[in-house]
Amino acid sequence: MGISRRTFFVGAGAGAVAVLLAACTPEPAPNPTTAAPTPTPTAPGPTPTALPAKPAAFVRSAWSTDPYARGAMSFTAVGSSPADRETLSEPVESRVFFAGEATSDRPGTLSGAVSSGERVAEQVGVAAANGERIAVIGAGLSGAIAAARLRQAGFEVTVIEARDRIGGRLHTLDDDAWPVPPQLGAWLLSPDDSEVQQRIALHDVPVEALDGELALTDAGSVEAPDAAPLEAAIAWAEPRPADAPLLEALTESGGDPEAPDTAAFLALLAATTGADAAELSAWFPPESPDLQLEAAVGDLRDLVAGPLDDIKLLRSTTVVGIAYDDTGVSLRLGTGEALSVDRVVVTVPLGVLKDEGIEFEPLLPFSHRGAIAALGMGDVETIWLxxxxxxWDTDAAFWHVVGGDATIRSWINLAPATGENILVGRVGGEAARAFAQLSDDEALAAALASLAWFLPPAQ
Ligand SMILES: Cc1cc2nc3c(=O)[nH]c(=O)nc-3n(C[C@H](O)[C@H](O)[C@H](O)COP(=O)(O)OP(=O)(O)OC[C@H]3O[C@@H](n4cnc5c(N)ncnc54)[C@H](O)[C@@H]3O)c2cc1C
Structure with a gap:
């Protein structure tokens, strides 16, 4: 089973993405009027008669309902653009600074978190005088990088984190039941993530390449779903006078979102961006899901703990309000206390800002509020079995469920890379929000039912 070559969608205004595209071999020109073909089974597959064997252990994420994330990752919603991220990264009155993946040009990635942390430290460095007190809200990767840089530059830094743990959306579980520690948040790296790869190597976290695709229907294996219908949709949208939802562009360009292989590709897209095609901008589409990936198969916690070493950290402390003027910043904490600093770096997820989890006094400028409202916060949930x-009997790392009514269509098989019988399911968009509402028993049953074509039935 071949692995699909890495591709990027390119939209009308997607300058940064276009640069990336230039580095790849061009795709054949898409045919905007051709509907996605229904896959033809090429080999008979197993016909399950019952749910597959129960796993020895399972864990799942709950980002959609997490008050300190309120989603998994930001996306460029229809009507928004990368300019909104740039707006959000502009300092307010030289007192309030924003960082985090949503403010970067690599949204929804660790690389974006790192670059935003570095960028914001430079911005603060330009505005602040020697020795000033700087608060960094959020001990995720962006906050940790920003805090370390600011501390190195001689500022008095305090990091304030709402959770009792650090790491944010980087969340390695420490559980002896697992020979490979489950990652409830980030753990996959593309060739573009070289800086994060270097940081991971510094902490001796093992990394393994994932390779090969397997796509199954109830009748057997088929070609893995590909991006062609969406590329046609993006080409359709490009000359239009206004942005359109990717889903509309897909149907208008002759694609059929219900076609099994297109639906499977859309499920993969949702599982990697957190957004359904109805929400995504066709003018500024996300990168096409990358299947040339490396997986961090060890404990990633030092990635954040390392930079935070020796920095003052207040855990289990939620910031609920930020008052600012040209003399300084006052932070209102969930405990009712207040903390005065000279400047503040806000790295909380976009979902927290969108839900007004922090009250700003005075209100943020219209430009910032517009950017926060326009950008989308997507949902991804993951389950480890x-x-x-x-x-199972395949060396393919990426599994796609094509057709049927599976809840989770995108799976990663860690057996070839690690020798451990571990499967990781990923689900995004509306399906992720529905999955988050399930009880553990229901979630496990839904996951196993989704795997019915891949695993033999329980004896
Ligand atoms: C399921 C999932 C899978 C992912 N997979 C990948 C992947 O494979 N590869 C990849 O590169 N990226 C992946 N990502 C994205 C990646 O995890 C994020 O882009 C990155 O971790 C974001 O870092 P951050 O510092 O911007 O935000 P966060 O890590 O969210 O840090 C923000 C911090 O702010 C804290 N906070 C929130 N509200 C408050 C408050 N009011 N007061 C104080 N503190 C507060 C939060 O608790 C959190 O610790 C994934 C994300 C998810 C959810």
Whole structure:
């Protein structure tokens, strides 16, 4: 089963993405009027008669309902653009600074978090006088990088984190039941993530390449779903006078979102961006899901703990209000206390800003509020399953469920890379929000039912 070559969508105004595209071999020109073909089975697959064997252990994420994330990652919603991220990264009155993946040109990635942390430290460095007190809100990767840089530059830095743990959307579980520690947030790296790769290497976290795709229907294996219908949709949208939802562009360009392979590709897109095609901008589409990936298969916590070493950190402390003027900043904490600093770096997820989890006094400028409202916060949930025995027989790392009514269509098989029988399911968009509402028993049953074509039935 071949791995699909890395591709990027390119939209009308997607300058940064276009640069990336230039680095890749061009795709054949898409045919905007051709509907996505229904896949033809090429080999018979198993016909399950019952749910597959139960796993020995499972864990799942709950980002959609997490008050300190309120989603998984930002996306460029229809009507918004990368300019909104630039607006959000502009300092307010030289007192309030924003960082975090949503303010970067690599949204929804660790690389974006790192670059935003570096960028904001430079901005503060230009505005602040020697020795000033700087608060960094959020001990995720962007906050940790910003805090370390600011501390190195001689500022008095305090990091304030709402959770009792650091890391934010980087969340390695420490559980002896797992030979490979489950990652409830980020853990996959593309060739563009070289700086993050270097940081991971510095902390001796093992990394393994993931390779190969397997797509199954109830009738057997088929070609892995590809981006062609969406590329046609983006080409359709490009000359239009206004942005359109990617879904509309897909149907208008002759694609059929219900076609099994297109639906499987859209599910993969949702699982990597957090957004459904109805929400995504066709003018500024996301990068096409990358399947040339490396997986961090060890404990990633030092990635954040390292930079925070020796920096003053207040855990379990929620910031609920930020008052600012040209003399300084006052932070209102959930405990009712207040903290005065000279400047503040806000790295909380876009979902927290969108839900007004922090009250600003005075209100943020109209430009910032517009950017926060326009950008989208997507939802991704992940479930890790560990089996005691070998219950599947393929070396393919990326599994796609094509057709049927599976809840989770995108899976990663860690067995070839790690020798452990671990499957990781990823679900995005509306399906992720629905998945988050399930009880653990229901979620496990839905996951196993989704795998019915891949795993043998329980004896
Ligand atoms: C399921 C999932 C899978 C992902 N997979 C990948 C992947 O494979 N590869 C990749 O590169 N990226 C991935 N990402 C994205 C990546 O995790 C994020 O882009 C990155 O971790 C964001 O870092 P950040 O510092 O911007 O935000 P965060 O890590 O969210 O840090 C913000 C911090 O602010 C804290 N906070 C929130 N509100 C308050 C408050 N009011 N007061 C004080 N503190 C507060 C939060 O608790 C959090 O610790 C994934 C994300 C998710 C959710």
């Amino acid at each position: 560990r089996f005691d025995d070998d219950v």
